[in-house]
Amino acid sequence: MRDLEQLRQQIDALDDEIVAKLERRAELVLEVKKAKQKDNIDVYSPARERQILDRIAKLAAGGPFPAQPLERIFINIISATRSLIGELAVSYVGPQGSLGGEAAIKQFGEAIDHVPAGSLEEVFAKVERGDAQYGVVPARTSATGLVTKTFDLLMQSNLVIIAEIEVKERLCLYTRGSGLGEVQRIFSDVHSFARAEEWLKSNVPAAERVVESSLSGALRKLDKHPESALLWLESLSGRHDLHPVASGIEGDLGAETRFVVLGSKSPSSTGKDKTSLLCSVPERAGALREILQPFSVRGVTLLRIESRSMRNRAWEYVFFIDVAGHEEDPKIGDAIRDLRNLSSYLKVLGSYPMVCQS
Template identity: 40%
Template sequence: MTELPSLPGLRQAIDAVDDQVLALLNRRAALAGEVGRLKAAAAPEALFHAPAREREVLARLEAASPGPFPAPAVRTVFQEIMSACLSLEKPLRVAFLGPEGTFTHLAARHQFGGSSQSLPQGTIQAVFQAVERQRADYGVVPVENATEGAVDSTLDAFLDSPLAICAEILLAVDQALLLRPGLDLAGVRRVYSHPQALGQCRRWLETHLSGADRIEAPSTSEAARLAREDAEGAAVASELAADLFGLRVAETKIQDLAANATRFLVLGPKSAEPTGRDRTTLLAMAQDGPGALLRLLEPLARRGLNLSRIQSRPTRRKLWEYAFFLDVEGHAEEPSMAEALVELRGACASLKVLGSYPRAMEVAR
């Protein structure tokens, strides 16, 4: 009869493995430090972060893991390891629509890890400016939600910005109702949140809090702060915001769409390198006249390029002048896309490639 291992023996074995993991982490950190010194000597002003290399490493490790460690957790763990090691080379500064505790903050942490230097900004325009003025290496802004559609202020900011889109993030958005300790639903008179969040939870709020006033806040995190100060107030926000502001989670997943998600864009100095599963975002000014939009789309259709999204916005420069934002599958350096861009420039009043970047293949949680 085989003798089963004892619990103390298993714990001792785990402790020994933990010691090995710790030693290897410190070995990796030392190697990262050497890489940082070499980079600094070669190009003191260069951006240390190498997104293409990072994606390559994460994909390799996910594919190579035999289990039983959960595959999704492999990426999460190594993202944090790389973030911590990168901070030894040069802290990565990331601006995002703040304050801390917003879903944009969660998206930034997912992309860059917890060891990056967080720079919360009060507006989307301020995020753009932080990167443009080199106060931040990257910026993270929301661009569309599955329920409420486009974030117009992000699209408008691209009209005059030199920044490129270098990545996208799809983040699951689970809204929660947050209350002060001791307050119940019957006592709620005001519900604070960002307009997008209130829109995402419209049906739930009408069913359960129809008599409460809905008050717009600059962010879900600010909504949580306001609810904390209001004896009859509640907030629609993330569960992280509850922890930050000492509120209790009264209800979870109150959004109308169960699979609610928001798409975020990462702003940087240049586009990403081709990966074979990319997306390109274009900003086009169509020439005025009949068939203008058709002339904009034909060069893409003839080459079999998939247009996944089109959105129009007034340019605010001339009466009734509109800009079109187009998301097209493929990278600007691929031959078919490059040919289409040449033709589009002839068919448009102006055309700007906002960036080519890897498509987010799954929704992060």
């Protein structure tokens, strides 16, 4: 058996190799920058980045290194070297540290320019004006289902969906160094208090709960009250000099939100893609069967379909549809063409890389 010092020396040698390889990767990315500038290609390519992450996952399958941390490491390697080509401005609802901000970091990595917005409308406006290259908005929650406001805005916008992100809403209780038994006051938003209700009643029943929807506001109050704690998302761990004293305290362990990334054009096909679209048809017998037929006859896999009444149009429904495949695929393109002939309104919301549930 090798002694501890020998093992540490081998780890140090491997770390030296990793740093050298990362420097070489950065040099190659600078060459990519020249090629992209010459051909006027976008800095961010969701299709290419998804291919890299999928390849890394296959390489590491069955090994001892945990899969999710490995993906996180490579997302940030990609993010850091991507910033050598040009930093991305990404907009989302809420401040840094919000669920939208967490989704942005999960998709783009740490090396981005955060452009917080006060509403979904503002996110769309910032991307449309060019204040941000991309927007991150919620599309579906496990608690309430489809976020119809997002799709209403997509119907009115020229922006398209270029990627999707799933974020599990895990909560932690943070302090500036106090122990759990010293906590007399907790700052958080109404939603988080409700989700952690059972844990709070069992573990800190006497602590005062102070509603604070702004992370920046909660942090300022935390500084003024050393006996206080912050109930916030797990993604804050290691930031703002916060120390987690309890984690996984949400009652609904399965709660998650699916976000979509907004951009100006759909990415190229990866071979493992999803196409989202919406169409409207008058209410009539057999309408659902009619709109599904163009896909079923071509063997296209239907991933999801939902419907609701269309605003300002009595007796007409809009269907939200996800199918497997890319709009560039002949089968998908032909099915959309046939569906357009059956619909009073149809819009392709985007074709983008499909992600597996995490």
